[in-house]
Amino acid sequence: MRSLNKKKIYIIIAIVVAVSVVAEILFAHPHGHNLWHTMPGFDIIMGFVGGWILILFAKQILAPLLQRNEDYYDGGDGDE
Amino acid sequence: MNNMVFHPGLILIATGFIAAIVPKSVRKYILAGGPLLALAAMFSLSYGAEWIVPFINGIELHVIEVDRLNWVFGLIFSMMATIGGIYSMHNKSWMEALASMCYAGGALGVTLCGDWMTLIFFWELMAASSLFLIWCNNTAKSRKAGFRYLLVHMFGGNMLLAGIFLKVSAGDMLVSNITAVHDAAFWLILIGVAVNAAIPPIHGWLVDAYPEGTITGSVFLSSFTTKVAVYCLIRIFAGTDFLMWMGVIMALYGACFAIIENDMRRLLAYHIVSQVGFMVAGVGIGTDLALNGATAHAFSHILYKSLLFMCAGAVIYATGIRKINHLGGLARKMPFVFVCFVIAAFSISGIPLFNGFISKSITITAAMEAGQPAIELLLQLASVGTFLSITMKMIYFIFLREGKDVEIKREVPKNMYVAMGIGAALCTIYGIFPNLLYQYLPFEMEYHPFTVDHIVQYIQLLGVAMVPFMMYLSHMEPHEQLTLDLDWFYRKPFVGLVVSISSLVCAVRAALGEFCRSIYDTFNYLMANPLRFLCLAPRAMEDTEEIPDKYDADSYRAVIGEPMIVIMTVFLLAVVFIAFV
Structure with a gap:
C-alpha cells in the first residue's frame, strides 16, 4: 500500500462510515438501551480505540515479553 | 424406535x-x-x-x-x-x-x-x-x-x-x-471437556500441535476436537456462570496473540481459541438465545475456519513456506485461493452477508439481553481483533503486498480447489440465507440478523478498525520469532523439574547401592577368615594382591562369606517372623 493508496482508502472509509452514521440516525431501531446502543456512531470510537488498544498491547507489551528466537525450544530440527 | x-x-x-x-x-x-x-x-x-x-x-x-x-x-x-x-x-x-x-x-x-x-x-x-x-x-x-x-x-x-x-x-x-x-464429578468432567475446548490455561496443546499437522490433517484437526467439546459444554454445562468470563478471556487472548504471530497455521490456531471463546461465553450465559448462538457459531466456525486452513494449506503446498514474513504478492499467483481466503476472512470477522455475521451477532445480542454489558463490549472488542489479524494482516502480508518474489514450486491439486470452492460457497450461502441454519437450531428464538442497527454497527466497527492498522502498518509485519505461550510451562520448567527429580532418584539409588555393597564387601572380607574377628590372623594369612609363588590352599579356598550372609539373613528374617507375626 503506497501512501497515495493509503489516502484513497482513508477517504473511502470516511465516506462509508459517514453514510452508515446517517443511516443509523435515520433508520436504526436500537435493541438495547445503554449509551453504546443509542448513541449514533459509538462503534466508530469502539473500532478506533479498540483497534489501537489491541495493536499496541500486542506489539508493545506481549511481543517484547514473550517473543524468542526460533530455536528457543532446542531447535526442533532433530530427534533427541 | x-x-x-x-x-x-x-x-x-x-x-x-x-x-x-x-x-x-x-x-x-x-x-x-x-x-x-x-x-x-x-x-x-x-x-x-x-x-x-x-x-x-x-x-x-x-x-x-x-x-x-x-x-x-x-x-x-x-x-x-x-x-x-x-x-x-x-x-x-x-x-x-x-x-x-x-x-x-x-x-x-x-x-x-x-x-x-x-x-x-x-x-x-x-x-x-x-x-x-x-x-x-x-x-x-x-x-x-x-x-x-x-x-x-x-x-x-x-x-x-x-x-x-x-x-x-x-x-x-x-x-x-x-x-x-458442583461435586467432584462436575469438576472432573469439566476439566476433561475444557482440555478439548482449549480453555486457558490448558489451551497450549492446540497452538502447539495444529501447525505441525499435515496440510490435510490440520483441516480436520481445526474442525472437530474443539467443536465436539463445545457441543459437550452446551449439553452438560449450559448456564455455568464462570464459563462466560472464561469465554471472554479466550476471545481476547487468541485475538491478541494472533496479532503478533508469524506462522500462518499457528495464527489461525489462535483464532480457534478466540472464536471458541465466543461459544464458551454463550454456554456461560446459558439462555436459549445464547445457546442457539453458540450452536450457530460452532456451525459457521467449522465452515470458515476449515476454509482458512484449506487456503493456508494450499499456500504451504504450493510454496513450501509457512511463515508470513517470507510470503507476499500471492493474490496474482494464486487468485482462486485468494478469493476463497477473502471470503473466509470476511466470514470470521463477521462482515454482513457472510456466515460469521449471522452467528456471532446472536451471542453478542444474547449477552445484551441477559444484562451483561461487559461481556457484550469485550466480545465486540475481540471481533475487532479478529478483523485486524486475519482480514487485515493475513490478506495484506500474504496476498497483497509487493516486493516479495515467492516462487510457486508445485501445482495445487484440483480436488483441493474443489473443496475450497465448496467451503467458500457454503460460507456465502449461509451468510445470505441465515434461515437455512436457523431452522435447525435447538431452541426457539426470535432473531433477525439483518436489521439496520446490526449492519451499521459492524460497518462502523470494522471499517474504522482498518485505520489503526494502516497507520501502524510499518510495524505490523510479524518478526521471525516464536511466541511463548502457556505450553512453555511443560516445555521448559517442567522438563527441568523432571530431569532434576530423576537425577535425585538416580543419586539416591546409587548411594544406597554403594552403601549395601560396602556392607557386603566388609562382611565377605571378615568371613573369609573368621580369625580376623579376634585380630589373631597370622600375617601370612592376610589377603595379598600378588599371586603367591607356590601353591597355597588359602588362596584358592572358596569364600564362606556368601553362604554365611544367606544363612544369617534367613535366620534374622525367621526371628523377626516368629517375634512379630
Whole structure:
C-alpha cells in the first residue's frame, strides 16, 4: 500500500462510515438501551480505540515479553 | 424406535478402514464417497431416533439418541468430513486416510450418543486417531509436538474418565446437564471437556500441535476436537456462570496473540481459541438465545475456519513456506485461493452477508439481553481483533503486498480447489440465507440478523478498525520469532523439574547401592577368615594382591562369606517372623 493508496482508502472509509452514521440516525431501531446502543456512531470510537488498544498491547507489551528466537525450544530440527 | 438406523460415525470409521486397505487409485473415490454416505445417513436420522445396544451387567449403551441439539452438530460434522475428504483425495498416505476418517467418525460418535460410556469410548478414539494426523507430517517437530499433544489429551481423557466413573457408579448412565451440584464429578468432567475446548490455561496443546499437522490433517484437526467439546459444554454445562468470563478471556487472548504471530497455521490456531471463546461465553450465559448462538457459531466456525486452513494449506503446498514474513504478492499467483481466503476472512470477522455475521451477532445480542454489558463490549472488542489479524494482516502480508518474489514450486491439486470452492460457497450461502441454519437450531428464538442497527454497527466497527492498522502498518509485519505461550510451562520448567527429580532418584539409588555393597564387601572380607574377628590372623594369612609363588590352599579356598550372609539373613528374617507375626 503506497501512501497515495493509503489516502484513497482513508477517504473511502470516511465516506462509508459517514453514510452508515446517517443511516443509523435515520433508520436504526436500537435493541438495547445503554449509551453504546443509542448513541449514533459509538462503534466508530469502539473500532478506533479498540483497534489501537489491541495493536499496541500486542506489539508493545506481549511481543517484547514473550517473543524468542526460533530455536528457543532446542531447535526442533532433530530427534533427541 | 426399533427401525433400522445407520450410524454416520460408524460409516466414516468403516470408510477409513476400507480406504486404508484398497489400492491408491481407488482410495480417492472412497475418501470422497464415504463421507457423502455418512451425510445421507445423517439426513435419514429423525429427531427421537435411537439405537440402544445391550452391554454387560444390564447396562445399555445409547449409541444413537438424536434430538435437535446433536442433530445440527452431526450435520455440520458430516458436511465437514465430506469437504475434508475431498480436500485430501490426492493424499498418498493410507494411515492419514484411516486416521482422518476415524477421527471424524469419533466426533460423530460423541455427538450422537446418549450415555457416558459410549461418549468416553468415542472421545478417546478421537484423541488417538487425531494424534496420527500430526505424526503423519513426519518431521522431528511434529513428532515432538505429537507427543505433547498425546500427554495433554491423556490427562484430559483420564479426568473425563474419572468423572464418568463417578457418574456411572452412582447410577447416572445418561449424558445430561450436571450443573446442579458442583461435586467432584462436575469438576472432573469439566476439566476433561475444557482440555478439548482449549480453555486457558490448558489451551497450549492446540497452538502447539495444529501447525505441525499435515496440510490435510490440520483441516480436520481445526474442525472437530474443539467443536465436539463445545457441543459437550452446551449439553452438560449450559448456564455455568464462570464459563462466560472464561469465554471472554479466550476471545481476547487468541485475538491478541494472533496479532503478533508469524506462522500462518499457528495464527489461525489462535483464532480457534478466540472464536471458541465466543461459544464458551454463550454456554456461560446459558439462555436459549445464547445457546442457539453458540450452536450457530460452532456451525459457521467449522465452515470458515476449515476454509482458512484449506487456503493456508494450499499456500504451504504450493510454496513450501509457512511463515508470513517470507510470503507476499500471492493474490496474482494464486487468485482462486485468494478469493476463497477473502471470503473466509470476511466470514470470521463477521462482515454482513457472510456466515460469521449471522452467528456471532446472536451471542453478542444474547449477552445484551441477559444484562451483561461487559461481556457484550469485550466480545465486540475481540471481533475487532479478529478483523485486524486475519482480514487485515493475513490478506495484506500474504496476498497483497509487493516486493516479495515467492516462487510457486508445485501445482495445487484440483480436488483441493474443489473443496475450497465448496467451503467458500457454503460460507456465502449461509451468510445470505441465515434461515437455512436457523431452522435447525435447538431452541426457539426470535432473531433477525439483518436489521439496520446490526449492519451499521459492524460497518462502523470494522471499517474504522482498518485505520489503526494502516497507520501502524510499518510495524505490523510479524518478526521471525516464536511466541511463548502457556505450553512453555511443560516445555521448559517442567522438563527441568523432571530431569532434576530423576537425577535425585538416580543419586539416591546409587548411594544406597554403594552403601549395601560396602556392607557386603566388609562382611565377605571378615568371613573369609573368621580369625580376623579376634585380630589373631597370622600375617601370612592376610589377603595379598600378588599371586603367591607356590601353591597355597588359602588362596584358592572358596569364600564362606556368601553362604554365611544367606544363612544369617534367613535366620534374622525367621526371628523377626516368629517375634512379630
